[in-house]
Amino acid sequence: MTPRKVYLDNSATTQVDKRVLEAMLPYFSEDYGNPNSLHAWGRQARAGVDKARAQVAELIGAQPKDIIFTGGGSEADNLAIKGAAWALKDKGKHIITSSIEHHALLDTVKWLGKNGFDYTILPVDETGMVDPKELEAAIRPDTILASIMFANNEIGTIEPVAELGEVCRKHGVLFHTDGVQATGHIKIDVKDLPIDMMTMAAHKMYGPKGVGALYVRKGIKLIPVIHGGGQEFGVRSGTENTPGLVGFGMAAELAANRLASGEIDNEMRLRDKLIDGLMERIPEITLTGHRTKRLPYHASICVKYVEGEGMLLLMDAAGIGVSSGSACTSGSLEPSYVLLSLGLDHPTAHGSVRMTLSKDTSDEDIDYVLEKFPPIVEKLRSMSPFYKKNQ
Protein backbone atom coordinates (compact mmCIF):
# COMPACT_ATOMS: atom_id res chain seq x y z
CA MET A 1 0.00 0.00 0.00
CA THR A 2 1.40 3.39 -0.94
CA PRO A 3 1.36 5.85 1.95
CA ARG A 4 -1.36 8.46 1.84
CA LYS A 5 -0.47 11.84 0.35
CA VAL A 6 -2.62 14.80 1.36
CA TYR A 7 -1.95 18.12 -0.33
CA LEU A 8 -3.39 20.92 1.79
CA ASP A 9 -1.70 23.90 0.21
CA ASN A 10 -4.30 24.86 -2.34
CA SER A 11 -4.04 28.54 -1.43
CA ALA A 12 -0.50 28.38 -2.80
CA THR A 13 -1.60 26.62 -5.95
CA THR A 14 -3.93 23.88 -7.14
CA GLN A 15 -3.58 20.80 -9.27
CA VAL A 16 -4.56 21.43 -12.90
CA ASP A 17 -7.86 19.65 -13.55
CA LYS A 18 -7.53 16.91 -16.19
CA ARG A 19 -10.34 18.49 -18.24
CA VAL A 20 -8.45 21.78 -18.15
CA LEU A 21 -5.29 20.10 -19.36
CA GLU A 22 -7.18 18.35 -22.16
CA ALA A 23 -8.69 21.63 -23.30
CA MET A 24 -5.24 23.26 -23.37
CA LEU A 25 -3.29 20.57 -25.21
CA PRO A 26 -4.45 21.22 -28.80
CA TYR A 27 -3.39 24.86 -28.52
CA PHE A 28 0.27 23.98 -28.15
CA SER A 29 1.00 22.16 -31.38
CA GLU A 30 -2.23 21.92 -33.39
CA ASP A 31 -4.06 25.24 -33.04
CA TYR A 32 -0.83 27.07 -32.54
CA GLY A 33 -1.56 30.20 -34.59
CA ASN A 34 -1.16 33.73 -33.31
CA PRO A 35 -4.64 34.92 -32.33
CA ASN A 36 -3.85 38.25 -34.00
CA SER A 37 -3.27 36.70 -37.43
CA LEU A 38 -5.98 36.85 -40.05
CA HIS A 39 -5.48 33.41 -41.57
CA ALA A 40 -7.15 30.15 -40.55
CA TRP A 41 -4.49 29.34 -37.97
CA GLY A 42 -4.93 32.70 -36.34
CA ARG A 43 -8.73 32.52 -36.42
CA GLN A 44 -8.63 29.12 -34.73
CA ALA A 45 -6.50 30.48 -31.91
CA ARG A 46 -8.66 33.62 -31.66
CA ALA A 47 -11.74 31.46 -31.23
CA GLY A 48 -10.05 29.75 -28.28
CA VAL A 49 -9.19 33.08 -26.65
CA ASP A 50 -12.70 34.46 -27.24
CA LYS A 51 -14.32 31.41 -25.71
CA ALA A 52 -12.01 31.62 -22.69
CA ARG A 53 -12.90 35.28 -22.19
CA ALA A 54 -16.61 34.43 -22.25
CA GLN A 55 -16.11 31.58 -19.77
CA VAL A 56 -14.19 33.74 -17.30
CA ALA A 57 -16.74 36.55 -17.66
CA GLU A 58 -19.60 34.12 -17.04
CA LEU A 59 -18.03 32.95 -13.76
CA ILE A 60 -18.38 36.42 -12.24
CA GLY A 61 -21.43 37.68 -14.13
CA ALA A 62 -19.42 40.08 -16.29
CA GLN A 63 -19.38 40.85 -20.01
CA PRO A 64 -16.50 39.29 -22.02
CA LYS A 65 -15.17 42.73 -22.97
CA ASP A 66 -14.74 43.53 -19.26
CA ILE A 67 -12.08 40.82 -18.92
CA ILE A 68 -8.42 41.77 -19.48
CA PHE A 69 -6.18 38.72 -19.54
CA THR A 70 -2.79 39.04 -17.86
CA GLY A 71 0.18 36.89 -16.97
CA GLY A 72 -1.16 36.11 -13.52
CA GLY A 73 -2.66 37.67 -10.42
CA SER A 74 0.31 39.83 -9.50
CA GLU A 75 0.31 41.43 -12.92
CA ALA A 76 -3.43 42.07 -12.72
CA ASP A 77 -2.93 43.78 -9.33
CA ASN A 78 -0.16 45.91 -10.78
CA LEU A 79 -2.25 46.85 -13.79
CA ALA A 80 -5.24 47.78 -11.65
CA ILE A 81 -3.30 49.93 -9.20
CA LYS A 82 -0.65 51.52 -11.40
CA GLY A 83 -2.98 51.73 -14.38
CA ALA A 84 -5.76 53.50 -12.47
CA ALA A 85 -3.37 55.71 -10.48
CA TRP A 86 -1.71 56.96 -13.67
CA ALA A 87 -5.03 57.49 -15.39
CA LEU A 88 -6.37 59.51 -12.45
CA LYS A 89 -3.21 61.33 -11.38
CA ASP A 90 -4.61 64.73 -12.33
CA LYS A 91 -7.69 64.11 -10.21
CA GLY A 92 -5.88 63.09 -7.04
CA LYS A 93 -2.92 61.28 -5.57
CA HIS A 94 -4.32 59.36 -2.64
CA ILE A 95 -4.79 55.56 -2.54
CA ILE A 96 -6.25 53.47 0.29
CA THR A 97 -5.53 49.82 0.97
CA SER A 98 -5.32 47.43 3.94
CA SER A 99 -2.52 45.98 6.03
CA ILE A 100 -3.25 42.36 5.02
CA GLU A 101 -3.10 42.69 1.25
CA HIS A 102 -0.86 40.48 -0.86
CA HIS A 103 2.61 41.89 -1.60
CA ALA A 104 1.57 42.34 -5.23
CA LEU A 105 -0.82 44.98 -3.96
CA LEU A 106 1.00 46.46 -0.96
CA ASP A 107 4.36 46.79 -2.68
CA THR A 108 2.74 48.36 -5.73
CA VAL A 109 1.00 50.94 -3.55
CA LYS A 110 4.20 51.63 -1.62
CA TRP A 111 6.12 52.04 -4.87
CA LEU A 112 3.57 54.58 -6.03
CA GLY A 113 4.07 56.27 -2.67
CA LYS A 114 7.71 56.83 -3.61
CA ASN A 115 6.71 58.16 -6.99
CA GLY A 116 4.43 61.07 -6.29
CA PHE A 117 1.40 59.35 -4.80
CA ASP A 118 0.24 59.16 -1.21
CA TYR A 119 -1.43 56.24 0.55
CA THR A 120 -3.23 55.11 3.68
CA ILE A 121 -3.02 51.54 4.94
CA LEU A 122 -6.09 50.57 6.94
CA PRO A 123 -5.77 48.27 9.96
CA VAL A 124 -7.88 45.15 10.45
CA ASP A 125 -9.61 43.76 13.53
CA GLU A 126 -8.54 40.54 15.29
CA THR A 127 -10.41 38.46 12.67
CA GLY A 128 -8.74 40.27 9.79
CA MET A 129 -11.78 42.33 8.87
CA VAL A 130 -11.55 45.84 7.41
CA ASP A 131 -14.15 48.21 8.86
CA PRO A 132 -16.11 50.11 6.17
CA LYS A 133 -16.40 53.05 8.62
CA GLU A 134 -12.62 53.28 8.80
CA LEU A 135 -12.45 53.21 5.03
CA GLU A 136 -14.92 56.06 4.86
CA ALA A 137 -12.98 58.05 7.45
CA ALA A 138 -9.78 57.61 5.44
CA ILE A 139 -11.26 59.00 2.23
CA ARG A 140 -9.97 62.48 1.40
CA PRO A 141 -10.92 64.90 -1.35
CA ASP A 142 -7.91 63.68 -3.37
CA THR A 143 -8.57 59.96 -2.88
CA ILE A 144 -8.77 58.27 -6.27
CA LEU A 145 -8.61 54.57 -5.54
CA ALA A 146 -9.16 52.01 -2.80
CA SER A 147 -8.17 48.36 -2.92
CA ILE A 148 -9.28 45.80 -0.34
CA MET A 149 -8.95 42.10 -1.03
CA PHE A 150 -12.00 39.90 -1.42
CA ALA A 151 -10.56 37.22 0.85
CA ASN A 152 -7.20 36.81 2.50
CA ASN A 153 -4.78 34.07 1.49
CA GLU A 154 -3.22 33.49 4.92
CA ILE A 155 -6.21 33.63 7.23
CA GLY A 156 -9.15 32.98 4.90
CA THR A 157 -11.23 35.94 6.08
CA ILE A 158 -13.77 37.22 3.55
CA GLU A 159 -13.91 41.02 3.62
CA PRO A 160 -17.19 42.98 3.56
CA VAL A 161 -16.62 43.85 -0.08
CA ALA A 162 -20.19 44.98 -0.76
CA GLU A 163 -20.09 47.55 2.06
CA LEU A 164 -16.57 48.66 1.24
CA GLY A 165 -17.45 49.11 -2.42
CA GLU A 166 -20.59 51.03 -1.47
CA VAL A 167 -18.54 53.48 0.58
CA CYS A 168 -16.23 54.05 -2.37
CA ARG A 169 -19.10 54.53 -4.78
CA LYS A 170 -20.70 57.08 -2.47
CA HIS A 171 -17.52 59.14 -2.50
CA GLY A 172 -16.63 58.67 -6.16
CA VAL A 173 -13.57 56.56 -5.40
CA LEU A 174 -12.61 53.64 -7.66
CA PHE A 175 -12.79 50.30 -5.88
CA HIS A 176 -10.49 47.38 -6.74
CA THR A 177 -10.50 44.02 -5.01
CA ASP A 178 -7.94 41.23 -5.21
CA GLY A 179 -10.15 38.23 -5.78
CA VAL A 180 -7.38 35.71 -6.39
CA GLN A 181 -8.33 33.48 -3.44
CA ALA A 182 -12.07 33.98 -3.75
CA THR A 183 -13.00 33.67 -7.42
CA GLY A 184 -14.15 30.21 -8.36
CA HIS A 185 -14.62 29.32 -4.70
CA ILE A 186 -17.43 31.61 -3.60
CA LYS A 187 -20.28 33.01 -5.66
CA ILE A 188 -19.36 36.43 -7.00
CA ASP A 189 -21.59 38.42 -9.33
CA VAL A 190 -20.22 41.79 -10.30
CA LYS A 191 -23.73 42.86 -11.37
CA ASP A 192 -24.74 42.83 -7.70
CA LEU A 193 -21.52 44.15 -6.23
CA PRO A 194 -20.08 47.68 -6.31
CA ILE A 195 -16.74 46.44 -7.57
CA ASP A 196 -14.93 48.41 -10.29
CA MET A 197 -11.98 46.08 -10.79
CA MET A 198 -11.19 42.57 -9.60
CA THR A 199 -8.07 40.43 -9.89
CA MET A 200 -8.28 36.71 -10.68
CA ALA A 201 -5.72 33.93 -11.13
CA ALA A 202 -6.26 30.64 -12.97
CA HIS A 203 -3.94 28.51 -10.88
CA LYS A 204 -5.97 29.01 -7.70
CA MET A 205 -8.96 27.32 -9.36
CA TYR A 206 -7.39 24.22 -10.94
CA GLY A 207 -6.13 26.11 -13.98
CA PRO A 208 -2.58 26.73 -15.20
CA LYS A 209 0.00 29.02 -13.58
CA GLY A 210 1.03 32.30 -15.16
CA VAL A 211 -2.46 33.21 -16.31
CA GLY A 212 -4.72 35.75 -14.69
CA ALA A 213 -7.28 38.38 -15.45
CA LEU A 214 -8.45 41.77 -14.36
CA TYR A 215 -12.16 42.45 -14.45
CA VAL A 216 -12.65 46.10 -15.36
CA ARG A 217 -16.13 47.60 -15.21
CA LYS A 218 -17.16 49.43 -18.38
CA GLY A 219 -16.01 53.04 -18.58
CA ILE A 220 -12.91 52.83 -16.41
CA LYS A 221 -9.73 54.19 -17.89
CA LEU A 222 -6.43 52.43 -17.30
CA ILE A 223 -2.94 53.35 -18.48
CA PRO A 224 -1.15 50.20 -19.71
CA VAL A 225 1.71 48.77 -17.68
CA ILE A 226 2.95 46.70 -20.64
CA HIS A 227 3.10 48.61 -23.92
CA GLY A 228 3.39 46.98 -27.30
CA GLY A 229 1.15 45.45 -29.93
CA GLY A 230 -2.08 46.61 -28.37
CA GLN A 231 -3.56 43.25 -27.44
CA GLU A 232 -6.24 42.97 -24.75
CA PHE A 233 -8.08 46.12 -25.85
CA GLY A 234 -4.83 48.04 -25.83
CA VAL A 235 -4.39 47.64 -22.10
CA ARG A 236 -2.06 44.66 -21.97
CA SER A 237 0.20 44.09 -24.94
CA GLY A 238 1.89 40.82 -25.78
CA THR A 239 0.86 37.82 -27.87
CA GLU A 240 -1.85 35.96 -25.99
CA ASN A 241 -0.87 32.82 -24.08
CA THR A 242 -3.49 30.85 -25.96
CA PRO A 243 -3.16 27.46 -24.21
CA GLY A 244 -3.02 29.17 -20.83
CA LEU A 245 -6.08 31.29 -21.51
CA VAL A 246 -8.04 28.32 -22.86
CA GLY A 247 -7.11 26.45 -19.66
CA PHE A 248 -8.25 29.40 -17.55
CA GLY A 249 -11.55 29.46 -19.46
CA MET A 250 -12.19 25.79 -18.83
CA ALA A 251 -11.19 26.14 -15.17
CA ALA A 252 -13.67 29.01 -14.82
CA GLU A 253 -16.46 27.01 -16.43
CA LEU A 254 -15.82 24.06 -14.13
CA ALA A 255 -15.72 26.38 -11.12
CA ALA A 256 -19.05 27.90 -12.12
CA ASN A 257 -20.53 24.40 -12.32
CA ARG A 258 -19.17 23.52 -8.87
CA LEU A 259 -20.61 26.68 -7.38
CA ALA A 260 -24.00 25.99 -8.96
CA SER A 261 -24.10 22.35 -7.88
CA GLY A 262 -23.38 23.02 -4.20
CA GLU A 263 -20.21 20.94 -4.31
CA ILE A 264 -18.59 23.77 -2.36
CA ASP A 265 -20.78 22.90 0.65
CA ASN A 266 -18.99 19.60 1.03
CA GLU A 267 -15.64 21.34 0.98
CA MET A 268 -16.89 23.60 3.75
CA ARG A 269 -18.05 20.61 5.78
CA LEU A 270 -14.59 19.06 5.51
CA ARG A 271 -12.98 22.37 6.45
CA ASP A 272 -15.10 22.53 9.60
CA LYS A 273 -14.39 18.89 10.39
CA LEU A 274 -10.68 19.71 10.19
CA ILE A 275 -10.91 22.88 12.31
CA ASP A 276 -13.18 21.34 14.95
CA GLY A 277 -11.17 18.11 14.98
CA LEU A 278 -7.90 19.94 15.59
CA MET A 279 -9.46 22.13 18.29
CA GLU A 280 -10.68 19.00 20.07
CA ARG A 281 -7.41 17.13 19.81
CA ILE A 282 -4.75 19.79 20.38
CA PRO A 283 -4.83 22.09 23.42
CA GLU A 284 -3.83 25.73 23.14
CA ILE A 285 -4.35 26.36 19.47
CA THR A 286 -6.21 29.28 18.00
CA LEU A 287 -7.99 29.71 14.71
CA THR A 288 -6.70 32.70 12.76
CA GLY A 289 -9.14 34.73 10.70
CA HIS A 290 -12.92 34.79 10.94
CA ARG A 291 -14.69 31.61 12.05
CA THR A 292 -17.62 31.81 9.63
CA LYS A 293 -16.84 34.58 7.15
CA ARG A 294 -14.01 32.58 5.68
CA LEU A 295 -13.09 30.84 2.46
CA PRO A 296 -14.81 27.43 2.22
CA TYR A 297 -11.52 25.59 1.76
CA HIS A 298 -9.41 27.47 4.29
CA ALA A 299 -8.25 26.39 7.76
CA SER A 300 -5.48 28.32 9.50
CA ILE A 301 -4.32 28.02 13.08
CA CYS A 302 -1.58 29.09 15.44
CA VAL A 303 -0.10 26.43 17.67
CA LYS A 304 1.40 27.77 20.88
CA TYR A 305 4.96 26.96 22.02
CA VAL A 306 6.22 25.63 18.69
CA GLU A 307 7.51 27.11 15.46
CA GLY A 308 5.79 26.60 12.12
CA GLU A 309 8.64 25.26 10.05
CA GLY A 310 9.15 22.25 12.28
CA MET A 311 5.47 21.34 12.00
CA LEU A 312 5.55 21.85 8.24
CA LEU A 313 8.52 19.53 7.79
CA LEU A 314 7.18 16.80 10.08
CA MET A 315 3.80 16.99 8.32
CA ASP A 316 5.66 16.75 5.02
CA ALA A 317 7.46 13.64 6.26
CA ALA A 318 4.01 12.19 7.04
CA GLY A 319 2.87 12.94 3.48
CA ILE A 320 0.88 16.08 4.27
CA GLY A 321 1.61 19.38 2.49
CA VAL A 322 0.84 22.53 4.49
CA SER A 323 2.32 26.02 4.76
CA SER A 324 3.29 28.39 7.55
CA GLY A 325 3.71 32.11 8.05
CA SER A 326 6.53 31.72 10.54
CA ALA A 327 9.74 33.65 10.16
CA CYS A 328 11.73 30.56 9.31
CA THR A 329 9.57 29.71 6.35
CA SER A 330 9.61 33.24 5.02
CA GLY A 331 13.38 33.55 5.06
CA SER A 332 13.24 36.63 7.27
CA LEU A 333 13.17 36.91 11.04
CA GLU A 334 9.70 38.37 11.14
CA PRO A 335 6.61 36.23 11.12
CA SER A 336 3.92 37.07 8.58
CA TYR A 337 2.73 40.69 8.57
CA VAL A 338 -0.81 39.42 8.09
CA LEU A 339 -0.71 37.49 11.36
CA LEU A 340 0.88 40.43 13.19
CA SER A 341 -1.86 42.69 11.80
CA LEU A 342 -4.39 40.60 13.73
CA GLY A 343 -2.65 41.63 16.95
CA LEU A 344 -1.03 38.24 17.54
CA ASP A 345 2.24 38.33 19.47
CA HIS A 346 5.40 37.19 17.73
CA PRO A 347 5.82 33.77 19.38
CA THR A 348 2.21 32.85 18.59
CA ALA A 349 2.53 34.02 14.99
CA HIS A 350 5.68 31.92 14.61
CA GLY A 351 3.50 28.86 15.27
CA SER A 352 1.17 29.32 12.34
CA VAL A 353 0.01 26.51 10.07
CA ARG A 354 -2.27 26.92 7.07
CA MET A 355 -4.21 24.03 5.60
CA THR A 356 -6.16 24.72 2.43
CA LEU A 357 -8.38 21.99 0.99
CA SER A 358 -9.14 21.17 -2.62
CA LYS A 359 -12.27 20.00 -4.41
CA ASP A 360 -10.80 16.49 -4.23
CA THR A 361 -10.01 16.42 -0.49
CA SER A 362 -11.84 13.48 1.11
CA ASP A 363 -13.10 12.55 4.57
CA GLU A 364 -10.30 9.98 4.72
CA ASP A 365 -7.74 12.71 4.01
CA ILE A 366 -9.05 14.81 6.90
CA ASP A 367 -9.13 11.76 9.20
CA TYR A 368 -5.51 11.12 8.28
CA VAL A 369 -4.48 14.71 9.10
CA LEU A 370 -6.38 14.57 12.40
CA GLU A 371 -4.48 11.40 13.26
CA LYS A 372 -1.02 12.66 12.26
CA PHE A 373 -1.05 16.28 13.39
CA PRO A 374 -1.52 15.99 17.20
CA PRO A 375 1.53 13.74 17.82
CA ILE A 376 3.66 16.08 15.68
CA VAL A 377 2.66 19.03 17.86
CA GLU A 378 3.28 16.97 20.99
CA LYS A 379 6.73 15.95 19.77
CA LEU A 380 7.79 19.55 19.10
CA ARG A 381 6.20 20.83 22.29
CA SER A 382 8.12 18.25 24.33
CA MET A 383 11.29 19.98 23.07
CA SER A 384 10.05 23.51 23.63
CA PRO A 385 11.37 25.57 26.55
CA PHE A 386 8.01 27.36 26.79
CA TYR A 387 5.79 24.32 27.08
CA LYS A 388 4.88 23.13 30.55
CA LYS A 389 2.78 20.05 30.24
CA ASN A 390 -0.54 19.90 32.13
CA GLN A 391 -0.30 23.44 33.34
Place this chain on the structure above:
Amino acid sequence: MYTEKVVDYFMNPRNAGKMDDANAIGEVGNPRCGDVMKIYLKINDQEVIEDIKFETFGCAAAIATSSMITEMVKGKTITEALKINNKDVAEALGGLPPAKLHCSLLAQEGIEAAVADYFIRKTGKAPEGFKTNTTCTACGGSCGESAGHDHEEEEETFVSEDHRAAE
Protein backbone atom coordinates in the same frame (compact mmCIF):
# COMPACT_ATOMS: atom_id res chain seq x y z
CA MET B 1 17.32 23.15 1.30
CA TYR B 2 18.48 21.09 4.30
CA THR B 3 21.16 18.38 4.24
CA GLU B 4 20.24 14.82 5.18
CA LYS B 5 22.12 15.28 8.42
CA VAL B 6 20.09 18.34 9.39
CA VAL B 7 16.88 16.48 8.64
CA ASP B 8 18.07 13.48 10.68
CA TYR B 9 19.05 15.60 13.71
CA PHE B 10 15.74 17.44 13.47
CA MET B 11 13.57 14.36 13.01
CA ASN B 12 15.45 12.27 15.58
CA PRO B 13 16.77 14.82 18.03
CA ARG B 14 19.51 13.73 20.40
CA ASN B 15 19.40 14.82 24.04
CA ALA B 16 16.08 16.65 23.74
CA GLY B 17 14.11 17.48 26.84
CA LYS B 18 14.42 18.92 30.30
CA MET B 19 16.96 18.02 33.00
CA ASP B 20 15.84 18.24 36.61
CA ASP B 21 19.27 17.97 38.25
CA ALA B 22 21.23 20.29 35.97
CA ASN B 23 23.87 22.43 37.66
CA ALA B 24 24.07 24.90 34.79
CA ILE B 25 21.39 26.27 32.51
CA GLY B 26 21.80 28.64 29.57
CA GLU B 27 19.03 30.26 27.60
CA VAL B 28 19.66 32.31 24.49
CA GLY B 29 17.62 33.76 21.68
CA ASN B 30 14.45 35.77 21.51
CA PRO B 31 10.92 34.50 21.01
CA ARG B 32 10.25 37.51 18.77
CA CYS B 33 12.75 36.18 16.27
CA GLY B 34 11.38 32.68 16.57
CA ASP B 35 14.44 31.06 18.14
CA VAL B 36 15.00 30.27 21.80
CA MET B 37 17.46 27.64 22.95
CA LYS B 38 17.77 26.36 26.49
CA ILE B 39 20.76 24.18 27.39
CA TYR B 40 20.92 22.10 30.58
CA LEU B 41 24.33 20.83 31.75
CA LYS B 42 25.45 18.47 34.45
CA ILE B 43 29.11 19.31 35.06
CA ASN B 44 31.17 17.17 37.45
CA ASP B 45 34.05 18.14 39.75
CA GLN B 46 36.59 17.56 36.97
CA GLU B 47 34.62 20.11 34.92
CA VAL B 48 33.52 17.43 32.49
CA ILE B 49 30.06 17.74 30.92
CA GLU B 50 28.56 14.47 32.11
CA ASP B 51 25.12 15.05 30.74
CA ILE B 52 23.39 17.58 28.53
CA LYS B 53 19.83 18.30 27.41
CA PHE B 54 18.25 20.96 25.27
CA GLU B 55 14.86 22.54 24.80
CA THR B 56 14.43 24.61 21.67
CA PHE B 57 11.65 26.76 20.28
CA GLY B 58 12.56 27.28 16.67
CA CYS B 59 12.78 25.97 13.17
CA ALA B 60 14.23 22.66 12.01
CA ALA B 61 17.72 24.16 11.76
CA ALA B 62 17.53 25.47 15.32
CA ILE B 63 16.49 22.05 16.62
CA ALA B 64 19.14 20.28 14.53
CA THR B 65 21.96 22.58 15.68
CA SER B 66 20.89 22.21 19.32
CA SER B 67 20.79 18.50 18.87
CA MET B 68 24.20 18.40 17.19
CA ILE B 69 26.00 20.59 19.69
CA THR B 70 24.73 18.55 22.61
CA GLU B 71 26.30 15.50 21.02
CA MET B 72 29.54 17.35 20.30
CA VAL B 73 30.10 18.63 23.83
CA LYS B 74 28.91 15.64 25.83
CA GLY B 75 31.81 14.03 27.70
CA LYS B 76 34.11 16.98 27.02
CA THR B 77 35.57 19.34 29.62
CA ILE B 78 34.03 22.78 29.63
CA THR B 79 37.27 24.22 28.22
CA GLU B 80 37.07 21.83 25.28
CA ALA B 81 33.36 22.46 24.87
CA LEU B 82 33.88 26.21 24.60
CA LYS B 83 36.30 25.72 21.72
CA ILE B 84 33.50 24.36 19.55
CA ASN B 85 32.22 27.24 17.49
CA ASN B 86 29.28 27.80 15.23
CA LYS B 87 31.22 26.82 12.11
CA ASP B 88 32.06 23.44 13.64
CA VAL B 89 28.37 22.83 14.32
CA ALA B 90 27.32 23.85 10.81
CA GLU B 91 30.07 21.68 9.30
CA ALA B 92 29.10 18.69 11.40
CA LEU B 93 25.62 19.00 9.94
CA GLY B 94 26.97 19.08 6.40
CA GLY B 95 26.26 22.79 6.09
CA LEU B 96 23.28 25.06 6.68
CA PRO B 97 21.40 27.36 4.30
CA PRO B 98 22.75 30.95 4.62
CA ALA B 99 19.52 32.19 6.20
CA LYS B 100 19.91 29.57 8.93
CA LEU B 101 23.52 30.12 9.90
CA HIS B 102 22.42 32.19 12.87
CA CYS B 103 21.00 28.98 14.37
CA SER B 104 24.50 27.53 14.69
CA LEU B 105 25.61 30.72 16.42
CA LEU B 106 22.72 30.29 18.80
CA ALA B 107 23.94 26.76 19.60
CA GLN B 108 27.46 27.97 20.35
CA GLU B 109 26.12 30.76 22.52
CA GLY B 110 23.76 28.39 24.29
CA ILE B 111 26.72 26.37 25.54
CA GLU B 112 28.57 29.55 26.46
CA ALA B 113 25.59 30.83 28.43
CA ALA B 114 25.21 27.54 30.28
CA VAL B 115 28.91 27.47 31.20
CA ALA B 116 28.65 31.08 32.34
CA ASP B 117 25.75 30.03 34.55
CA TYR B 118 27.93 27.27 35.99
CA PHE B 119 30.54 29.84 37.06
CA ILE B 120 27.91 32.25 38.31
CA ARG B 121 26.48 29.53 40.54
CA LYS B 122 29.99 28.58 41.71
CA THR B 123 31.76 31.91 42.08
CA GLY B 124 29.02 34.48 41.94
CA LYS B 125 29.98 35.93 38.56
CA ALA B 126 30.54 34.99 34.96
CA PRO B 127 34.06 34.98 33.55
CA GLU B 128 34.88 38.05 31.49
CA GLY B 129 33.58 38.20 27.94
CA PHE B 130 31.05 35.41 28.33
CA LYS B 131 27.70 35.46 26.65
CA THR B 132 25.15 35.28 29.40
CA ASN B 133 21.46 34.47 29.19
CA THR B 134 18.74 36.25 27.25
CA THR B 135 20.70 37.85 24.47
CA CYS B 136 19.30 37.95 21.00
CA THR B 137 21.72 36.46 18.53
CA ALA B 138 19.24 35.48 15.90
CA CYS B 139 19.67 38.77 14.15
CA GLY B 140 23.37 39.07 14.86
CA GLY B 141 22.57 41.07 17.98
CA SER B 142 21.24 43.99 16.01
CA CYS B 143 17.84 44.09 17.66
CA GLY B 144 17.15 45.55 21.06
CA GLU B 145 14.85 43.64 23.36
CA SER B 146 11.85 45.65 22.36
CA ALA B 147 13.02 47.20 19.14
CA GLY B 148 12.15 44.18 17.06
CA HIS B 149 13.32 43.88 13.54
CA ASP B 150 12.02 46.90 11.77
CA HIS B 151 15.05 47.22 9.60
CA GLU B 152 15.03 49.92 6.97
CA GLU B 153 13.42 48.77 3.78
CA GLU B 154 15.92 48.56 1.01
CA GLU B 155 15.17 50.30 -2.21
CA GLU B 156 15.08 47.69 -4.94
CA THR B 157 17.16 48.58 -7.95
CA PHE B 158 17.98 46.79 -11.13
CA VAL B 159 21.12 44.68 -10.96
CA SER B 160 21.20 42.47 -14.02
CA GLU B 161 23.38 39.72 -12.52
CA ASP B 162 21.00 39.34 -9.63
CA HIS B 163 17.84 39.48 -11.73
CA ARG B 164 16.42 42.02 -9.33
CA ALA B 165 13.48 44.07 -10.47
CA ALA B 166 14.02 47.55 -11.81
CA GLU B 167 12.04 50.20 -10.05
